[in-house]
Amino acid sequence: MNAEFIQNLPTAEQAIARLRELGMPRRNNELWSFFPVAKIPTPEFMGTDFATAPTTTPAAAPAHSSSDEAVQKESDFAALLPIANQARPMIREIVAGAAEMAMLKCNNDFGHTVLDIGKGAKVSLEILDNKVTHDIAAERFDINVGENADVEIFFANPACDLPLRFRHFNINQAAGANVRFSSICKDTAIGRVSVECHLKGEGANFDYRSLHILDGEASQHSRLTIYHEAPRTVSTQLARNLLSGSARVSYDGSVIVGYDCTGVNSSQLVNTILMSEDASVSVKPVLKIYHDDVECTHGNTVGELDAEQMFYLVSRGIPKKSAQEMLMRSFAQETFLPLPDSPAKKRLMSSL
Numbered sequence: 077m078n079a080e081f082i083q084n085l086p087t088a089e090q091a092i093a094r095l096r097e098l099g100m101p102r103r104n105n106e107l108w109s110f111f112p113v114a115k116i117p118t119p120e121f122m123g124t125d126f127a128t129a130p131t132t133t134p135a136a137a138p139a140h141s142s143s144d145e146a147v148q149k150e151s152d153f154a155a156l157l158p159i160a161n162q163a164r165p166m167i168r169e170i171v172a173g174a175a176e177m178a179m180l181k182c183n184n185d186f187g188h189t190v191l192d193i194g195k196g197a198k199v200s201l202e203i204l205d206n207k208v209t210h211d212i213a214a215e216r217f218d219i220n221v222g223e224n225a226d227v228e229i230f231f232a233n234p235a236c237d238l239p240l241r242f243r244h245f246n247i248n249q250a251a252g253a254n255v256r257f258s259s260i261c262k263d264t265a266i267g268r269v270s271v272e273c274h275l276k277g278e279g280a281n282f283d284y285r286s287l288h289i290l291d292g293e294a295s296q297h298s299r300l301t302i303y304h305e306a307p308r309t310v311s312t313q314l315a316r317n318l319l320s321g322s323a324r325v326s327y328d329g330s331v332i333v334g335y336d337c338t339g340v341n342s343s344q345l346v347n348t349i350l351m352s353e354d355a356s357v358s359v360k361p362v363l364k365i366y367h368d369d370v371e372c373t374h375g376n377t378v379g380e381l382d383a384e385q386m387f388y389l390v391s392r393g394i395p396k397k398s399a400q401e402m403l404m405r406s407f408a409q410e411t412f413l414p415l416p417d418s419p420a421k422k423r424l425m426s427s428l
Contacts, residue, residue, distance in 0.1 A: 086150070098156075100153070111297050152244060152272075154268060157186065157214040158215060159216065163216070170199055172195040173194065174198075181204040185213050185214070188216045201228065201230070203230070210238065211239050219246070219247045224251070227253070228418055230259060230424060232427040235264055236262075236265075238265055241266075241267045243267075244270045245257070246272050251306070252277065253281070256415060257271065257285070258420055259287070264291070269299070271298075274303045282312070284311075284314070287411045288316075290319050290320070293323070295323070297326045301330045302331050306334075306337060307339050308338070311331065311342045315329075316408065317357055318404055319348065322354040327357070328359075330363075333363075333364070335367060337367050340370040342363075342372040343373045346375070350379070381400060382403065
């Protein structure tokens with residue numbers, strides 16, 4: 077087990093102290109600028125009154141421990157919420173060279189999963205929903221990926237109507253590590269997925285693909301921050317949205333390239349099809365680049381189904397509704413077609 081990785085995890089007391097400093101999310105906070113923050117319950121309602129909770133560091137942790145430093149850098153309310161609510165961490169080590177498939181499911185309102193994946197391991201992780209009715213759910217995943225490991229993380233659960241759900245992923249990748257993060261969301265309420273990825277070793281590769289298929293009053297939000305902290309690292313972001321009714325989606329993606337990180341390649345693309353006049357999407361790309369020898373791109377498209385393609389299909393006798401479904405299915409499937417054949421790709425494609 078990577079002792080430094082475990083030591084850097086905050087305790088409940090540290091998380092509560094940090095939440096007191098941060099306060100409740102506000103719209104003027106760039107991490108929450110698109111999110112309906114008024115829907116977040118009060119601390120008292122969630123069972124953690126961090127406005128009055130003690131802030132003393134536990135005796136087991138030195139006054140200036142590495143976990144103190146780590147929690148002080150944490151600025152995301154959702155990342156701290158499960159720990160502040162004393163979610164018992166599920167800690168698992170996957171040894172070097174292992175080949176494993178696992179399904180992860182949180183059995184409580186607040187969950188914390190810690191995975192230390194060894195050098196050269198091949199791992200497939202599917203995240204399942206907790207279907208128990210509750211007013212708020214928050215999950216945190218701390219994932220350490222060793223050298224040359226190959227990891228896929230994915231979820232494609234049936235539509236869920238839980239009122240409010242947060243999922244936060246903190247991913248650290250060593251040299252040559254390859255992580256593919258893929259998801260399909262059909263939820264009908266409010267949700268937020270946040271990902272913080274640190275590419276710490278040369279040749280590390282992070283591939284992110286998400287698809288939102290939303291209707292009604294659904295409100296789903298994505299927040300990504302990718303840190304390129306080593307030379308010749310690669311990150312890819314592809315987000316696609318199919319929105320009907322009054323559904324709303326936001327995508328807030330940041331890429332930060334360090335001073336000595338030559339040969340970095342990063343791309344971000346968000347494609348949205350609006351199936352109704354009331355549906356909406358908000359996109360905010362951020363690039364912070366501190367080196368000249370990099371290739372970083374971002375793009376965003378918003379529109380309706382292609383009129384020429386619709387005309388082509390309808391003119392050949394295909395009913396309009398069937399033609400729309402064909403184009404929507406093609407748009408959705410293209411999100412995941414580049415993935416290698418694996419349990420993740422099979423699961424994602426079958427759900428479409």
